[in-house]
Amino acid sequence: MNKNYSVILSEASKRAQRVEGAQPKNPEGARARHTATLLFNLCTLAAISMVATAAHAQAIMVDTTIKPGITAIVGGKLLTVTHGTIENGVLLMENGKITAAGPAASVKVPKNATIIDAKGMTVYPGLIDAETNLGLTEVASDQVNNDLVETSEEIFPNMHVYDAFHAETEHIPIDRYNGITNAVVAPRASDTMPGQDSFIQLAGRDRDQMLLNRDVSLAMNFGNGPKRGGRGEGAGGGRYPSTRMGEITQLRQALIDAQEYMKARASGTSKSDDTASGKEGKGGKPGSKFDLKNEALIPYLKGERPVIIGVEEGHDVEAIMELAQEFHLKVVLSRLTHAQGVLDKIASYHVPVIVGPIYELPEAGERYDAVYSLPAELQKRGVKVTIASYDNEFLRNLPYAAGYAVAYGLPYDEALKSITLYPAEIFGVADKLGSLDAGKTANVVIANGDPLDVRTNVKQVYIDGIAIPMVTRQTRLRDEYTPKQ
Amino acid sequence: MPATTPHPVRVSPLLYCAFAFSAVSLFATSAHAQTIPDLVIKNATVMTASHGTIEHGAVWLHNGKIAGVGATVNAPPGATIIDAAGKYVTPGIVDPHSHSALGNDVNEATSPVTPSMMMIDAFDNNDRALYFALAGGVTTELLLHGSANMIGGQNISIKNRFGRSRDEMLFAGAPRTIKFASGENPKRVYGSKGQLPSTRMGNFEVMRQSFEDAKVYKAGWDSYNAKVAKGDKDAVAPHRDLKLEALSDVLSGKLLVEIHCYRADEFLTEEAIAKEYGYKIRAFHHALEMYKVGGEIAKDGTGIATFADWWGFKDEAWDAIPWNAVMSMREGVKVALKSDSNDFVRRLNQEAGKMVHYGGATEDEAIRMITLNAAWIMGVDDKVGSLDIGKDGDVVIWNTDPLSSYARAEKVFIDGDLYFDSSLPGYGTTHFTGVMHGGGFGGSDDESAEDAQVGGGN
Numbered sequence: 013m014n015k016n017y018s019v020i021l022s023e024a025s026k027r028a029q030r031v032e033g034a035q036p037k038n039p040e041g042a043r044a045r046h047t048a049t050l051l052f053n054l055c056t057l058a059a060i061s062m063v064a065t066a067a068h069a070q071a072i073m074v075d076t077t078i079k080p081g082i083t084a085i086v087g088g089k090l091l092t093v094t095h096g097t098i099e100n101g102v103l104l105m106e107n108g109k110i111t112a113a114g115p116a117a118s119v120k121v122p123k124n125a126t127i128i129d130a131k132g133m134t135v136y137p138g139l140i141d142a143e144t145n146l147g148l149t150e151v152a153s154d155q156v157n158n159d160l161v162e163t164s165e166e167i168f169p170n171m172h173v174y175d176a177f178h179a180e181t182e183h184i185p186i187d188r189y190n191g192i193t194n195a196v197v198a199p200r201a202s203d204t205m206p207g208q209d210s211f212i213q214l215a216g217r218d219r220d221q222m223l224l225n226r227d228v229s230l231a232m233n234f235g236n237g238p239k240r241g242g243r244g245e246g247a248g249g250g251r252y253p254s255t256r257m258g259e260i261t262q263l264r265q266a267l268i269d270a271q272e273y274m275k276a277r278a279s280g281t282s283k284s285d286d287t288a289s290g291k292e293g294k295g296g297k298p299g300s301k302f303d304l305k306n307e308a309l310i311p312y313l314k315g316e317r318p319v320i321i322g323v324e325e326g327h328d329v330e331a332i333m334e335l336a337q338e339f340h341l342k343v344v345l346s347r348l349t350h351a352q353g354v355l356d357k358i359a360s361y362h363v364p365v366i367v368g369p370i371y372e373l374p375e376a377g378e379r380y381d382a383v384y385s386l387p388a389e390l391q392k393r394g395v396k397v398t399i400a401s402y403d404n405e406f407l408r409n410l411p412y413a414a415g416y417a418v419a420y421g422l423p424y425d426e427a428l429k430s431i432t433l434y435p436a437e438i439f440g441v442a443d444k445l446g447s448l449d450a451g452k453t454a455n456v457v458i459a460n461g462d463p464l465d466v467r468t469n470v471k472q473v474y475i476d477g478i479a480i481p482m483v484t485r486q487t488r489l490r491d492e493y494t495p496k497q
Numbered sequence: 498m499p500a501t502t503p504h505p506v507r508v509s510p511l512l513y514c515a516f517a518f519s520a521v522s523l524f525a526t527s528a529h530a531q532t533i534p535d536l537v538i539k540n541a542t543v544m545t546a547s548h549g550t551i552e553h554g555a556v557w558l559h560n561g562k563i564a565g566v567g568a569t570v571n572a573p574p575g576a577t578i579i580d581a582a583g584k585y586v587t588p589g590i591v592d593p594h595s596h597s598a599l600g601n602d603v604n605e606a607t608s609p610v611t612p613s614m615m616m617i618d619a620f621d622n623n624d625r626a627l628y629f630a631l632a633g634g635v636t637t638e639l640l641l642h643g644s645a646n647m648i649g650g651q652n653i654s655i656k657n658r659f660g661r662s663r664d665e666m667l668f669a670g671a672p673r674t675i676k677f678a679s680g681e682n683p684k685r686v687y688g689s690k691g692q693l694p695s696t697r698m699g700n701f702e703v704m705r706q707s708f709e710d711a712k713v714y715k716a717g718w719d720s721y722n723a724k725v726a727k728g729d730k731d732a733v734a735p736h737r738d739l740k741l742e743a744l745s746d747v748l749s750g751k752l753l754v755e756i757h758c759y760r761a762d763e764f765l766t767e768e769a770i771a772k773e774y775g776y777k778i779r780a781f782h783h784a785l786e787m788y789k790v791g792g793e794i795a796k797d798g799t800g801i802a803t804f805a806d807w808w809g810f811k812d813e814a815w816d817a818i819p820w821n822a823v824m825s826m827r828e829g830v831k832v833a834l835k836s837d838s839n840d841f842v843r844r845l846n847q848e849a850g851k852m853v854h855y856g857g858a859t860e861d862e863a864i865r866m867i868t869l870n871a872a873w874i875m876g877v878d879d880k881v882g883s884l885d886i887g888k889d890g891d892v893v894i895w896n897t898d899p900l901s902s903y904a905r906a907e908k909v910f911i912d913g914d915l916y917f918d919s920s921l922p923g924y925g926t927t928h929f930t931g932v933m934h935g936g937g938f939g940g941s942d943d944e945s946a947e948d949a950q951v952g953g954g955n
Binding site: 150151152153154182183371373374376379380381404405408409412415416418419420462464465466467468469486487489490493494495 | 625628629632633681788789792806807808809810811812814815816817818819820824827828839840843844847850851853854896900901902903904905919923924925933935
């Protein structure tokens with residue numbers, strides 16, 4: 013067995029032995045441990061007090077700059093996503109890319125490769141969460157550190173989550189520990205158009221290395237949630253829009269304004285360009301005023317980037333799709349939960365659907381499994397179903413949601429795609445991510461079993477071909493308090 | 498005290514429960530059970546929770562109780578047989594921490610000390626959260642007061658006989674339990690009103706003062722009862738105060754104390770206060786930092802009802818680690834998992850599955866965390882929580898290993914009676930008719946800080 017790999021496994025098994033083999037301690041041992049605990053706490057306290065405003069976020073950054081050398085993961089079961097399951101497979105990685113993924117019989121391992129023995133293990137592409145709030149919040153209840161959504165206006169396509177994305181969040185190592193290597197960061201869905209999403213990688217030297225696509229898509233929401241006067245953040249009673257009519261009108265006006273702006277800029281005259289003092293924008297025609305809000309919508313009006321429409325209910329889907337079609341938006345339906353009545357209609361739109369969270373409670377009169385079975389029902393109708401966590405603390409459980417969809421009828425291969433290839437397709441990165449194929453980014457996970465099963469342990473994560481230290485704030489606490497033999 | 502306490506205004510909680518329970522007992526043993534034919538589930542993988550897993554095993558239910566468990570059982574020829582080849586059988590899942598079916602009445606958040614609040618008074622037996630729980634294999638639940646108050650109300654233990662009347666859903670013979678809380682929730686609720694407690698110092702001072710008052714009250718009644726026992730006909734009964742009476746019952750050990758708290762230092766403080774006033778703490782709920790002091794708390798015999806992997810939703814959950822349950826168990830703490838949520842109650846089996854992942858629990862240990870240990874937290878482990886002869890016939894048949902992502906509860910039996918069958922059309926319920934009620938409070942507010950601010954904490 014290769015050295016590298018024995019490190020991985022023996023660390024894990026040592027931990028397990030330490031925990032499982034724990035005997036009742038003598039008082040001296042216990043006291044010593046408490047002293048250590050106290051020192052640890054004091055150190056932690058000191059560290060925290062030095063960074064008072066970002067008390068919790070001290071994650072270790074992992075530089076994923078490409079390093080020379082070839083890595084070969086051999087003997088594992090490869091879940092390629094695109095070309096089936098390969099028992100006893102070989103996966104080669106070099107220069108941050110996958111260079112081969114196939115059966116041991118047909119992939120030659122170069123002599124100079126570092127061999128990782130993955131016998132008995134399952135190897136699969138890094139998982140992708142299609143909607144999260146990663147880096148926008150640390151401790152959910154700490155409002156002072158939350159940057160979930162700018163609430164001062166509802167129409168804010170010019171809000172960019174990358175401006176708030178906190179790369180050092182402790183959440184990122186904890187989520188990648190369970191095999192999640194990429195995610196979309198979106199503003200909270202409490203406004204009709206709260207901003208643009210970023211596509212990130214869950215490792216990097218700094219923020220810039222982790223932001224793979226800063227403005228990957230536009231967040232749009234419709235239904236009960238974005239009503240002002242509801243329970244949304246900053247909701248003041250009676251503010252516009254307080255109904256669905258208001259939401260649609262507000263969105264339509266914003267899109268019309270942007271359309272007119274786009275046309276005016278294309279022809280060199282802008283409505284807002286009515287004074288000599290009009291600020292000249294970058295890239296604008298002479299004399300035209302650069303308007304951040306309208307400018308932000310142009311790529312979406314041109315259909316160049318997807319608009320992720322958060323909409324839960326069936327009748328809301330129909331209403332918002334009319335608007336989307338009016339402006340020829342490149343639509344992805346998201347947050348779908350209570351749409352069992354219009355499944356065929358949804359399929360007829362031929363748009364990708366992000367379902368979930370599938371743990372949403374059924375509505376009055378619905379059977380207990382009405383939401384659990386939604387991915388399967390959509391898939392039966394030919395819809396490419398993506399599953400997202402829409403979360404921060406529970407993000408690491410993304411693969412289990414996909415597994416639960418299997419329990420309620422989604423074919424296993426589709427469930428795996430729902431958190432790998434399909435989100436990669438939606439966000440335009442399927443040429444780089446979402447499967448074990450030569451030429452793609454070497455975001456690879458080795459686990460001791462089925463990735464969708466709650467009992468499975470991830471043993472090693474690679475991002476850009478770099479072996480990520482399997483250490484998180486939580487493993488550090490675990491190891492600190494695990495009784496020493 | 499209850500024996501000689503006059504009850505001029507209100508039936509005492511103990512007697513009240515006793516009445517209800519005796520009615521249920523009659524019902525369960527005579528009205529129902531005799532009409533249910535014997536049932537044998539055979540060829541299943543039987544996870545007993547108390548004595549390991551039996552491959553190709555059988556479970557025999559007779560008169561609402563478990564009459565046999567093993568490779569074979571000696572059931573009478575007329576018994577109904579379910580061939581469960583390829584399927585798994587477990588005891589009914591027990592959730593020792595829920596706020597389901599209490600509508601918006603989870604917290605009497607008008608005073609930090611409200612021990613005379615009776616959760617039975619808020620119980621809505623038609624709440625659909627109970628249905629969702631049943632469909633997840635949950636047959637027993639502890640419905641608790643919220644965590645807004647240092648000393649909240651008295652909880653109710655139910656059997657999830659969904660579709661039966663309110664009183665028929667009560668768990669006959671379950672001990673009385675009371676909810677305490679400390680930490681951020683009471684701090685926030687009362688601090689935001691400019692009231693005591695707004696700090697942890699305030700938290701515990703409120704508790705100490707309450708028990709000081711209860712000591713005086715109890716002494717008054719003890720003295721009175723002693724006089725009456727000696728035949729003193731002139732003895733004058735002290736004033737009866739429902740709040741102090743409940744606290745006095747805590748001091749007398751008549752209530753199992755269930756405490757919401759998160760931090761290691763709070764476990765130690767709570768244990769010290771309990772020792773000072775002479776009561777025992779049955780369990781810490783949430784208890785996300787138990788891995789730090791498990792060895793100490795194990796000595797006090799206090800268990801925990803914890804989350805599998807919740808973390809980061811508030812400051813006092815910042816040091817939560819998903820290994821907490823298994824590490825605490827290895828230190829000798831009795832560990833149960835719980836939902837605190839109308840969502841998670843539906844899949845506690847998966848939460849248990851995570852314990853195999855985080856810390857390497859055996860399947861037996863993992864199942865016990867959502868059955869036998871959870872029943873112990875409620876004080877009903879002599880009646881439910883494992884597949885043992887004589888225990889209640891609460892049994893779940895699963896399509897596959899319940900600890901996997903792929904498990905669905907297919908059939909749920911309570912007291913030998915089928916209450917849920919996923920193959921049935923509609924809801925899949927067998928006893929429910931009518932209209933289910935909405936979820937009201939909707940379970941945990943520890944699930945999100947936003948909810949907590951609205952709900953006051955549970």
